[in-house]
Amino acid sequence: MKKLALIALPLALAACGGEAPSGAPEGGPPPPPPYQLRAELPEGNRLAASNEGETLYSNRCGTCHLAGGMGTNLLTVQQMKAGNSPEMGLLTNRTDLTVDYVKAVVRNGKVAMPPLSRVEATDAELDAIAAFLAKDKL
Structure with a gap:
C-alpha cells in the first residue's frame, strides 16, 4: 500500500501541473519573524576580528535579541516596568550599554540569558559585538 502511495503522489502532482490547490494563498507562506532572519557570516577564520559587529550580533545574538525574540520581549517588559520606552527592549536602541557590561553579561549570563562559551562566540x-552595541562609548 505504501508503494502505491509513493507512486501515486508524484503522478497526481504532475497531473495538476504542480500548482497550489485552490484556496491556498498565492506567493507561498508568510515570511519568518525577524528573529529568524539572522545574517549569514562569511567563510573564514572565526578567531580573527574581521567580521563586522552588526553582522555578528545578528548571527550570534539575533535568535533572542532581534525584534520578536524572547530576550527582546523580556527586556521590553523590564524596561516598561522601569518607566522607560518599550523601544529600549531592543539592545540596538539602548544607549546605556558599555563594552565591559556587554562582555560580562555574555560570558556570565544574566537572569534568563545563559552564559555563552567561547565556542558560541x-x-x-564578542569584542566586535560589544563595540557595536556600545556604539561610540568605547
Missing part, C-alpha cells in the same frame, strides 16, 4: 567576535 569567540573573544574576537
Whole structure:
C-alpha cells in the first residue's frame, strides 16, 4: 500500500501541473519573524576580528535579541516596568550599554540569558559585538 502511495503522489502532482490547490494563498507562506532572519557570516577564520559587529550580533545574538525574540520581549517588559520606552527592549536602541557590561553579561549570563562559551562566540567576535552595541562609548 505504501508503494502505491509513493507512486501515486508524484503522478497526481504532475497531473495538476504542480500548482497550489485552490484556496491556498498565492506567493507561498508568510515570511519568518525577524528573529529568524539572522545574517549569514562569511567563510573564514572565526578567531580573527574581521567580521563586522552588526553582522555578528545578528548571527550570534539575533535568535533572542532581534525584534520578536524572547530576550527582546523580556527586556521590553523590564524596561516598561522601569518607566522607560518599550523601544529600549531592543539592545540596538539602548544607549546605556558599555563594552565591559556587554562582555560580562555574555560570558556570565544574566537572569534568563545563559552564559555563552567561547565556542558560541569567540573573544574576537564578542569584542566586535560589544563595540557595536556600545556604539561610540568605547
